[in-house]
Amino acid sequence: NAGVTQTPKFRVLKTGQSMTLLCAQDMNHEYMYWYRQDPGMGLRLIHYSVGEGTTAKGEVPDGYNVSRLKKQNFLLGLESAAPSQTSVYFCASIGQGNQPQHFGDGTRLSIL
Amino acid sequence: GESVGLHLPTLSVQEGDNSIINCAYSNSASDYFIWYKQESGKGPQFIIDIRSNMDKRQGQRVTVLLNKTVKHLSLQIAATQPGDSAVYFCAEILSGGYNKLIFGAGTRLAVHP
Numbered sequence: 001n002a003g004v005t006q007t008p009k010f011r012v013l014k015t016g017q018s019m020t021l022l023c024a025q026d027m028n029h030e031y032m033y034w035y036r037q038d039p040g041m042g043l044r045l046i047h048y049s050v051g052e053g054t055t056a057k058g059e060v061p062d063g064y065n066v067s068r069l070k071k072q073n074f075l076l077g078l079e080s081a082a083p084s085q086t087s088v089y090f091c092a093s094i095g096q097g098n099q100p101q102h103f104g105d106g107t108r109l110s111i112l
Numbered sequence: 113g114e115s116v117g118l119h120l121p122t123l124s125v126q127e128g129d130n131s132i133i134n135c136a137y138s139n140s141a142s143d144y145f146i147w148y149k150q151e152s153g154k155g156p157q158f159i160i161d162i163r164s165n166m167d168k169r170q171g172q173r174v175t176v177l178l179n180k181t182v183k184h185l186s187l188q189i190a191a192t193q194p195g196d197s198a199v200y201f202c203a204e205i206l207s208g209g210y211n212k213l214i215f216g217a218g219t220r221l222a223v224h225p
Contacts, residue, residue, distance in 0.1 A: 004155075017152030031211055042201055044158070050210050058212065090155050094211050096114070098144040101213060103155030 003027065006091050006104035012109045013081045014055055021076040021107050023091030028053040031094045032074035033058070034066060043090060047083065081111045113148045124222045132191040133219045135202035138183060142204040146213070147176060149188045159187070159200075197223045
């Protein structure tokens with residue numbers, strides 16, 4: 001039972017490069033989320049999806065795009081990476097209703 | 113603005129002692145609260161949750177207390193063990209908000225032998 005799987009686990013980019021982070025869940029969950037976590041801080045919501053084909057902005061969406069073409073996958077894209085996007089990115093999913101979110105182990109992204 | 117915060121950034125305890133981690137929230141419309149544990153290099157791991165119609169909930173070695181009057185949440189860990197060392201986050205969910213979590217900054221718990 002894999003749960004929530006994020007790929008890649010680590011990546012270093014140069015400013016201006018593009019990148020796609022993949023989140024896959026095998027729990028048939030409807031809702032999926034992308035967060036970023038900066039040192040010494042809690043997680044902040046970037047974008048989320050309440051179902052296949054739908055996406056919505058979270059707290060800090062600028063500079064990111066997302067897609068949910070398949071129910072089990074939620075992709076986070078950086079079109080032109082900036083040093084301010086250096087962070088740890090977490091994906092989470094949930095079935096329905098008020099339930100605790102299941103998190104992946106994160107993607108550590110450094111932009112030089 | 114609406115936020116969830118923590119009173120103490122770090123907490124050091126002796127192995128075997130009880131730990132209490134506190135959290136304040138500001139949105140009275142929140143109806144669901146969750147405590148997460150995050151170990152180094154890992155994603156947040158669910159510990160315990162509580163809904164706004166409750167004031168106490170117990171799990172294995174953990175208890176969450178909710179005081180809606182003062183908008184305060186606490187996590188009590190009994191007989192703290194070295195494996196409890198981690199960063200603990202409280203998070204709130206606004207009713208009708210598609211389960212969007214609002215996280216606090218976190219408290220680091222250090223357990224000493």
